[in-house]
Amino acid sequence: MVRAGSVIKLEAYAKINLTLEILGKRPDGYHELRSIVMPVTLSDTIALTSTYAQTAMTITAGPGVDLSKIGSMEHNLAVRAARLMQLRYQVNAGARIHIHKRIPIGGGLGGGSADAAGVIVGLDRLWELGRPRTELMALGAELGSDIPALIHGGAVLMEGRGERVRGLFEGTPTPSCQGFWLVIANPGIMCSTPEVFRKWRGGLTASPLLLHNMTSSIRTSDVSAAALALHNGLQPAVYESYPGVAQTAARLQEAGCLGVLLSGSGASVFGLARDEAHGREISRRLGAGMWHVVAQTCPVV
Ligand code: C5P
Numbered sequence: 001m002v003r004a005g006s007v008i009k010l011e012a013y014a015k016i017n018l019t020l021e022i023l024g025k026r027p028d029g030y031h032e033l034r035s036i037v038m039p040v041t042l043s044d045t046i047a048l049t050s051t052y053a054q055t056a057m058t059i060t061a062g063p064g065v066d067l068s069k070i071g072s073m074e075h076n077l078a079v080r081a082a083r084l085m086q087l088r089y090q091v092n093a094g095a096r097i098h099i100h101k102r103i104p105i106g107g108g109l110g111g112g113s114a115d116a117a118g119v120i121v122g123l124d125r126l127w128e129l130g131r132p133r134t135e136l137m138a139l140g141a142e143l144g145s146d147i148p149a150l151i152h153g154g155a156v157l158m159e160g161r162g163e164r165v166r167g168l169f170e171g172t173p174t175p176s177c178q179g180f181w182l183v184i185a186n187p188g189i190m191c192s193t194p195e196v197f198r199k200w201r202g203g204l205t206a207s208p209l210l211l212h213n214m215t216s217s218i219r220t221s222d223v224s225a226a227a228l229a230l231h232n233g234l235q236p237a238v239y240e241s242y243p244g245v246a247q248t249a250a251r252l253q254e255a256g257c258l259g260v261l262l263s264g265s266g267a268s269v270f271g272l273a274r275d276e277a278h279g280r281e282i283s284r285r286l287g288a289g290m291w292h293v294v295a296q297t298c299p300v301v
Contacts, residue, residue, distance in 0.1 A: 004093070008048045008126045012099075012118035013039035013298055014109040015150060016182070016263045016270050018226065019214050021207065022200055022233035030145070030161045031197055036168060036214050037149045037156050039298040042184060044103050044111060046078075046118045048126050049096040055082045056094075062102040064291035069105040069190060077116035080143055085123045088139060093127060104291065106190035108264030110146045117150035137165060146264070155218055155300040157211075167301060168215055177300050178221040181279040183257060184270045185292040187248040191238055191266035199237040207231075218300060227259025227272045235262040242267060248290065255285040 015037050023032040057079050061067045073079055082095055097119060103111030120136050123129070133151065140147030145162030155168040169175055210231055217225035239246035245262065249269045252260045256278070257271025273279035279294040286292050 004050055004052050006050045006126060008122045010046050010048075010118050010122050011043040012046050012103075012111075012114035013150070013153075014042045014103040014111060014114055014184075015039050015146065016109065016184070016261075016297075017232060018218075018230060018261070019210055020232040020234060020264070021210065022202060026161070028161075031200070032160065033145075033158060033162060034211070035158045035162075036211070036218070037146075037158050038218075038300070039150065039153060040109075040182065040184070040295045041298060042103055042109070042293055042295045044115055044118070045100040046115060046122060047098040048119065048122045049098075050126050051094045051096050052092075053094050053096075055079060055086065055097065057082075057097040057099065059098070060100045062100065064186070064188075065101045065104060066188070067101070067105075077112045077143055077147075078119045081116040081119045081140070081147075082123060084139060084143065085120060085127070085129075089127070089129050089131070091127050091129070095123060095126065104186040104268060107186050107268040108191065108262065108266045109184065109268050110150060110264065113144050113146035114150050116140065116143055117147050120147070121151060138163070154298070168218065169301060174301055175219040177218060179297040179299065180221070180223050180226060181273040181276050181294065181296050182270045183252060183255075183273060183279055183282045183286070183292055183294055184263070184268055185248050185252055185286065185290055186268045187242075187244040188291060189242060189244050189267050191242055191245065193265040196234050196238055196241070196265040199241060200234055202233050202236065223258060223272050223274060227257075230259045230261040230272075232262045232264075234265050238262055238266040245269065251286060251290065252282070255282045257282055
């Protein structure tokens with residue numbers, strides 16, 4: 001029996017795609033992907049309170065988050081995730097969801113997906129469901145392609161539409177990585193994910209070498225090697241359609257990043273830094289005019 005008033009608080013971490021290979025178009029209209037995804041220390045804070053009433057959500061925003069970009073509550077992924085959990089597991093209780101957003105909306109950093117992932121994991125605890133993580137990941141996949149990777153957490157290899165996810169170092173000795181420092185910037189525009197995928201015209205980009213190089217640079221915390229292995233198959237289409245994104249990437253490069261890449265389907269871009277001091281130096285050079293944060297990748301496992 002779920003007690004009304006129980007509260008769970010958790011951080012929903014944004015993600016970056018260090019590699020994003022588009023392997024082709026599938027008969028269901030989606031694209032076949034292969035991507036190395038890592039959570040970063042930029043996060044939304046989620047508070048979940050169990051209630052006997054219907055599920056409801058409130059949102060507040062941190063600096064640089066434009067709440068006018070949030071669609072209707074009915075379409076919000078976090079609300080849809082809560083309703084799906086209620087229905088699937090026949091839960092009589094409801095939940096009050098409060099999200100304090102710091103991850104830019106529609107920014108290719110998986111903010112909406114991270115919130116949905118956090119709600120799924122949090123409600124599993126709040127409602128004492130005890131479902132296995134793989135089951136929660138499959139449930140998340142029904143709502144959005146990035147959600148399973150964010151429920152899994154850590155560095156993952158994401159394949160298929162996004163639903164096939166495994167730990168990047170699964171089955172191998174756990175590496176003791178330090179993680180990468182990076183600067184994430186957002187030009188304040190939104191890229192439409194379906195439109196970006198529609199505009200993708202590239203050929204096959206499957207490269208075992210790319211995957212190998214990025215995996216080993218994460219394992220050895222070699223940020224210079226990681227900078228050389230950065231790849232996003234959607235980047236040309238996004239830079240062409242949204243010149244503001246390409247300009248933001250150029251500014252990160254000029255400010256001294258070791259390598260710069262579009263995150264997901266944009267509009268955020270990130271640049272790798274040698275260490276924290278280098279990240280802060282890049283941030284100083286960028287100045288206050290453009291939204292950006294200095295962050296670090298989260299532990300890999
Ligand atoms: O699954 P999600 O809602 O995140 O995807 C948003 C849109 O991105 C899809 O409707 C589809 O147009 C495109 N997409 C795709 N192939 C993927 C993931 C997303 O074409 N693997």
